[in-house]
Amino acid sequence: MVPGIYDFDVARALRPRASLLRSGVTASGIGLAVWEQRRGEVHYRAADHHTFSLYLRGGSQVREVSSTAVRPNSAGSPGAICTLPAGDCFAWNNEGYLRWLHVYFRDRHMSFASGSTSTTPARVLFGCDPALRELCQRFLLVLDWADPDQNSVLDHALMTLLARSLAIENVTSDFRAPNGGLTGAQRRAVEDTAETSLADRITVRDLAEVSGLSPRQFSRAFTVSYGTSPYEWVLRQRVERARDLLADGEKARDVAVLCGFSSQTHMIRRFRAVFGYTPNAVR
Known part of the structure; x- marks a missing residue:
């Protein structure tokens, strides 16, 4: 049985704190959702699935927080990428507008995409990968997630995303420019x-x-x-x-x-x- 979007722990955590604009679950059990929020704080606690996130709009006023401190140099922006492995905990505070894409997936999806049985995505906060961002914008966000005729293209795009996510460049806390790029x-x-x-x-x-x-x-x-x-x-x-x-x-x-x-x-x-x-x- 294919799960619904609220069968994913992170989606349930977001439900009372953000607006769900669009969602879908593939036949293989990968969840996709576009969320929107105007100010708020959210905590993800030890989800039983991995989560990929791409900021679509806003995000410059998003900060990662913990129970004891706010990390001042850890902030988002449009195009920022985050990955949260299963079992990890993450909390963020948003003081502005934010719209983002989430992809929820499990070990079996990552193993299939990578060809390895022991692959787990790294924890990445506000990373940068122009090619991955382009993949989401040109394919995932354009496709009709409910159209069976587009399933093969959607699955291919998702497998490419998962495989590529293993090599996401994690932005350092002082936001150094990667290889001559912008900080x-x-x-x-x-x-x-x-x-x-x-x-x-x-x-x-x-x-x-x-x-x-x-x-x-x-x-x-x-x-x-x-x-x-x-x-x-x-x-x-x-x-x-x-x-x-x-x-x-x-x-x-x-x-x-x-x-x-x-x-x-x-x-x-x-x-x-x-x-x-x-x-x-x-x-």
């Missing part, structure tokens, strides 16, 4: 700026300024960290925001303005280029 603090500044300015024109110079770099230095470091150009990344943020607003029932012409497109036609063209379908399919 964690710079990424948060860039992502927060984009999050609050999508209705406006956003230039490379604007993003470079908040990161404390020249436009040339910034573009190079940004590409190292995100695997794409600042222009393409900002465009992706615009169309993803547009998809969310359309799903919430906003009118297309209003969404185009709110997301910084020059016209509704411009939004439709960019939307189709990224997702492969028009905004009408979201309604």
